[in-house]
Amino acid sequence: EKQIVSGVTMVKGEAKITLRGVKDHPGVAASVFGALADERIIVDMIVQNIADDGKTTDITFTVPDEEYERAIKALKAASDRFEYDAISGSKGSAKISVIGVGMRSHAGVASSMFKALADKGINIQLITTSEIKTSVLIDEEYGELAVRSLHSFYGLDKEEN
Amino acid sequence: EKQIVSGVTMVKGEAKITLRGVKDHPGVAASVFGALADERIIVDMIVQNIADDGKTTDITFTVPDEEYERAIKALKAASDRFEYDAISGSKGSAKISVIGVGMRSHAGVASSMFKALADKGINIQLITTSEIKTSVLIDEEYGELAVRSLHSFYGLDKEEN
Ligand SMILES: C[C@@H](O)[C@H](N)C(=O)O
Numbered sequence: 001e002k003q004i005v006s007g008v009t010m011v012k013g014e015a016k017i018t019l020r021g022v023k024d025h026p027g028v029a030a031s032v033f034g035a036l037a038d039e040r041i042i043v044d045m046i047v048q049n050i051a052d053d054g055k056t057t058d059i060t061f062t063v064p065d066e067e068y069e070r071a072i073k074a075l076k077a078a079s080d081r082f083e084y085d086a087i088s089g090s091k092g093s094a095k096i097s098v099i100g101v102g103m104r105s106h107a108g109v110a111s112s113m114f115k116a117l118a119d120k121g122i123n124i125q126l127i128t129t130s131e132i133k134t135s136v137l138i139d140e141e142y143g144e145l146a147v148r149s150l151h152s153f154y155g156l157d158k159e160e161n
Numbered sequence: 162e163k164q165i166v167s168g169v170t171m172v173k174g175e176a177k178i179t180l181r182g183v184k185d186h187p188g189v190a191a192s193v194f195g196a197l198a199d200e201r202i203i204v205d206m207i208v209q210n211i212a213d214d215g216k217t218t219d220i221t222f223t224v225p226d227e228e229y230e231r232a233i234k235a236l237k238a239a240s241d242r243f244e245y246d247a248i249s250g251s252k253g254s255a256k257i258s259v260i261g262v263g264m265r266s267h268a269g270v271a272s273s274m275f276k277a278l279a280d281k282g283i284n285i286q287l288i289t290t291s292e293i294k295t296s297v298l299i300d301e302e303y304g305e306l307a308v309r310s311l312h313s314f315y316g317l318d319k320e321e322n
């Protein structure tokens with residue numbers, strides 16, 4: 001899978017915000033992001049997993065660190081539009097992405113990315129993928145180490161690339 | 162945001178598999194996808210949200226319907242490599258993606274996609290995003306309706322596109 005990966009990127013200063021226990025009904029996600037759009041909040045990653053009990057699930061999204069307080073305020077102000085159990089979050093994460101055509105068909109690329117981070121003791125907080133990119137959220141203090149480890153694992157740091 | 166969206170795609174026949182209660186330690190995600198890579202299982206979407214209690218979280222991934230049984234078997238055979246509380250899943254989902262440059266900065270694009278689906282009573286099972294694409298998993302029987310609704314919402318069905 002080394003030849004499949006063409007690049008590694010990092011975005012630091014990402015804040016993560018999680019809405020715990022939203023109802024798994026049509027319209028809930030629209031209300032949450034509608035409230036953020038009304039305040040013109042810049043949203044980067046959005047992750048929602050399958051509801052465990054078929055009734056409620058959690059929605060996480062990331063914003064630039066400097067939008068964190070405004071985003072939390074926008075959600076709290078809109079709590080009449082959707083129900084949730086709690087809001088949690090923090091600043092200071094980094095999004096690390098591995099890019100490569102053909103990622104989708106290779107569980108090997110994802111597992112090697114996760115292994116290269118695990119070997120450095122880096123914990124993966126969040127995962128999201130598309131056909132050509134796998135992104136994870138980690139503590140930003142591990143950002144440079146993560147990028148270096150992935151570059152060297154995928155042989156991207158060689159001169160004759 | 163209508164001019165930002167350039168296309169809507171659908172992939173039917175996706176099976177979703179969720180590992181409930183995996184440990185939130187470095188190395189766990191690598192073991193899970195390492196076990197799938199060993200069996201050369203084709204993985205499409207991968208979604209993991211922030212651990213609620215800092216201890217455990219759930220990991221969901223999708224495979225083509227015809228790989229579902231093999232993927233479940235590979236996970237069960239590898240249960241000595243990682244702990245989990247339960248495995249759940251089902252076949253017959255569709256991945257619906259909205260594509261557009263500049264998505265990242267617009268909570269409006271995401272909320273409008275979610276609203277167009279909500280208006281048809283379509284429940285969103287899973288969400289994952291990248292900078293240029295927002296993807297959701299829905300019940301595949303709503304697939305054509307979802308694509309038609311999104312095409313018409315974003316004005317992509319007009320001749321003079
Ligand atoms: C949780 C949320 O995604 C809900 N299922 C919806 O469709 O809006």
Ligand SMILES: C[C@@H](O)[C@H](N)C(=O)O
Nearest residue numbers: 124185187188189190
């Ligand atoms: C849950 C899993 O992602 C774990 N945090 C890891 O780093 O592997």
